Amino acid sequence: MPERSADSPVRALDAAYYTDPARFERERDRVFRRTWQYAGHVSQLEGAGDYFTFDVHGRSLFCVRRPDGAMAAFYNACAHRGHEVVSGSGNRRVLVCPYHSWTYELDGSLRAAPGADRVPGFDPSCISLTPVRIERVGGFMFVNLDPHAEPMESRYPGLGAALGEYLPDLDRLRPAFTRTVIERCNWKVSVENYNECYHCRVNHPTFASGVVDPDSYRIVARGRMLRHATSSATGEAMSYRIDAGAHPRALEYRSWFLWPAFSFQVYPGNVLNTYHWRAIDHRTTEVTRQWYSVGGECPGALRRLAEQDADTTLAEDIRLVESVQRGLESGGYRPAPLVIDPRGGLESEHSIAALYAWLHEAMEA
Ligand code: FES
Numbered sequence: 001m002p003e004r005s006a007d008s009p010v011r012a013l014d015a016a017y018y019t020d021p022a023r024f025e026r027e028r029d030r031v032f033r034r035t036w037q038y039a040g041h042v043s044q045l046e047g048a049g050d051y052f053t054f055d056v057h058g059r060s061l062f063c064v065r066r067p068d069g070a071m072a073a074f075y076n077a078c079a080h081r082g083h084e085v086v087s088g089s090g091n092r093r094v095l096v097c098p099y100h101s102w103t104y105e106l107d108g109s110l111r112a113a114p115g116a117d118r119v120p121g122f123d124p125s126c127i128s129l130t131p132v133r134i135e136r137v138g139g140f141m142f143v144n145l146d147p148h149a150e151p152m153e154s155r156y157p158g159l160g161a162a163l164g165e166y167l168p169d170l171d172r173l174r175p176a177f178t179r180t181v182i183e184r185c186n187w188k189v190s191v192e193n194y195n196e197c198y199h200c201r202v203n204h205p206t207f208a209s210g211v212v213d214p215d216s217y218r219i220v221a222r223g224r225m226l227r228h229a230t231s232s233a234t235g236e237a238m239s240y241r242i243d244a245g246a247h248p249r250a251l252e253y254r255s256w257f258l259w260p261a262f263s264f265q266v267y268p269g270n271v272l273n274t275y276h277w278r279a280i281d282h283r284t285t286e287v288t289r290q291w292y293s294v295g296g297e298c299p300g301a302l303r304r305l306a307e308q309d310a311d312t313t314l315a316e317d318i319r320l321v322e323s324v325q326r327g328l329e330s331g332g333y334r335p336a337p338l339v340i341d342p343r344g345g346l347e348s349e350h351s352i353a354a355l356y357a358w359l360h361e362a363m364e365a
């Protein structure tokens with residue numbers, strides 16, 4: 001991170017931040033394995049014993065619903081000799097490791113190990129799967145591999161309450177439409193692009209005139225969260241129909257970006273959608289866009305909005321971020337100052353400076 005004095009501008013980061021595989025490996029440890037990562041949605045765990053496996057930066061994990069209804073997350077590693085206990089997704093009354101049939105309860109405790117009763121000193125009550133921290137925001141489950149990590153409410157203060165103000169049915173929302181794309185760029189290129197709207201008017205004509213009002217666009221940092229706020233586009237330019245009387249905040253746009261790799265967005269009309277970034281390697285990022293409705297139905301209007309977004313904003317951003325990556329890899333990139341307006345506003349990149357600070361904080365910790 002470049003040093004700067006109080007009156008010198010913040011410069012963009014050197015290309016190596018985005019092109020160096022060794023730096024990316026350090027980020028996996030210091031950023032992704034110590035922050036809250038999206039695991040999945042509770043609709044994947046409707047009944048006791050439902051489970052699904054997933055991966056957080058090379059760490060094999062699974063989530064399961066316990067008999068008492070609570071969600072649990074574990075490293076997917078048998079305490080015996082390490083075989084993965086479950087694969088894919090499904091439902092289990094107990095968790096039986098396929099290697100030597102050690103059997104665990106849904107709370108991770110060891111229930112039986114064949115032949116272990118003949119082992120002097122073998123105490124099954126001392127053996128269990130290794131739990132992982134898990135928290136929920138509405139139906140969205142997040143895990144953190146750092147047992148000492150601060151809870152989500154202190155990293156992302158007020159998030160649950162704010163979402164509830166826009167989404168009275170938050171707990172009943174289910175995924176209705178999903179689009180996953182691969183971006184050939186470093187994850188920070190994509191996340192930084194998401195978190196400024198300086199490029200919106202030039203590059204996102206549909207979003208900047210048919211979804212939101214760019215003039216009132218504001219981004220504010222709170223905790224390790226960036227809140228984007230503006231109002232909906234107005235009049236003929238609006239690209240989809242909204243029932244303005246359906247909710248007091250129907251004509252607003254909000255987004256809450258959760259450092260480092262997830263975002264809740266509420267489009268005008270109180271339409272929840274999310275971004276989930278998965279950094280695959282130093283120059284490959286998987287981005288999943290998901291749209292939600294009560295019960296998970298996908299009526300035509302929601303499908304049209306999701307497809308419009310995929311065909312415009314998402315596609316336009318892919319072209320931008322992949323071009324940025326090629327520029328960063330050109331060998332001739334010399335970072336210039338960010339455009340930071342002390343008053344904030346659409347054309348200010350203060351949010352990029354916040355992302356740099358959080359990256360620096362994580363890498364120095
Ligand atoms: S590794 Fe799981 S039972 Fe042996």
Ligand SMILES: [Fe+2]
Pocket residue numbers: 193194199200204317
């Ligand atoms: Fe964009």
